[in-house]
Amino acid sequence: MPGAGEERRMNYSLELDQPELETISKPPLLMIFSAPSGAGKSTICRKLRDRNPNIVFSVSTTTRPPRSDETDGVDYHFVEENVFKEMIENNAFLEWANVHGGYYGTSRQAVLDEIEQNNDVMLDIDVQGGQQIRRLYSEAVMIFIAPPSMKELERRLRARGTETEQQIKKRLKNARDELEALENYDYLVINDEVEEAVKEVESIRRAEKCRLQRIKQGKPTL
Numbered sequence: 752m753p754g755a756g757e758e759r760r761m762n763y764s765l766e767l768d769q770p771e772l773e774t775i776s777k778p779p780l781l782m783i784f785s786a787p788s789g790a791g792k793s794t795i796c797r798k799l800r801d802r803n804p805n806i807v808f809s810v811s812t813t814t815r816p817p818r819s820d821e822t823d824g825v826d827y828h829f830v831e832e833n834v835f836k837e838m839i840e841n842n843a844f845l846e847w848a849n850v851h852g853g854y855y856g857t858s859r860q861a862v863l864d865e866i867e868q869n870n871d872v873m874l875d876i877d878v879q880g881g882q883q884i885r886r887l888y889s890e891a892v893m894i895f896i897a898p899p900s901m902k903e904l905e906r907r908l909r910a911r912g913t914e915t916e917q918q919i920k921k922r923l924k925n926a927r928d929e930l931e932a933l934e935n936y937d938y939l940v941i942n943d944e945v946e947e948a949v950k951e952v953e954s955i956r957r958a959e960k961c962r963l964q965r966i967k968q969g970k971p972t973l
């Protein structure tokens with residue numbers, strides 16, 4: 752008796768022998784985006800989502816206070832530390848990490864719901880979270896967004912004007928450590944010009960959706 756996964760794989764391989772190949776569905780992707788703070792990852796993710804109706808953004812939960820331009824439930828779910836810790840206990844997160852002194856986590860149920868709806872899910876998470884997802888689901892598409900240089904990163908962080916001088920220094924130090932995690936990723940996109948970077952990510956997505964191995968495996972099981 753084949754298990755559920757094997758049965759699905761068999762069905763797929765049968766379908767691949769059929770002439771009606773257009774009936775084969777392309778499973779949703781779990782796309783992981785990591786980058787040093789200020790590399791432009793959020794802008795890229797926003798553009799991707801706005802241009803592609805089947806890409807959704809996973810809204811993380813965090814204990815860091817909202818910035819003036821952020822909305823609860825849209826940019827993050829902002830919670831107190833005791834609530835976050837309770838969520839960890841209840842296994843509510845696919846992954847979580849302490850980043851720049853605050854807790855951040857990805858809601859397991861929200862991601863599963865989107866996958867069930869056949870949507871590609873983007874996770875904007877740090878390199879620790881990226882590693883956890885990789886261990887959990889090796890088929891995740893891991894994309895690292897890098898700035899053209901550390902100098903440019905510092906310029907962007909200052910221009911953004913949302914962090915104190917002390918926070919900027921911390922983020923620049925963390926950026927050097929994060930760049931070392933690059934080898935855990937599948938793709939490197941250098942965000943020199945944002946439109947070009949978005950095009951590169953769209954190309955990665957298209958190619959990944961056509962990977963035969965992925966089509967045979969079906970929906971991500973998390």
Ligand code: 5GP
Pocket residue numbers: 785786787788811812815846847848850851855856857875876877878879880881
């Ligand atoms: P920011 O405070 O600038 O919004 O985010 C700081 C860092 O936390 C970024 O690198 C961002 O990708 C990361 N981050 C945001 N949400 C999550 C999450 O759910 N999990 C993890 N591991 N990192 C996250």
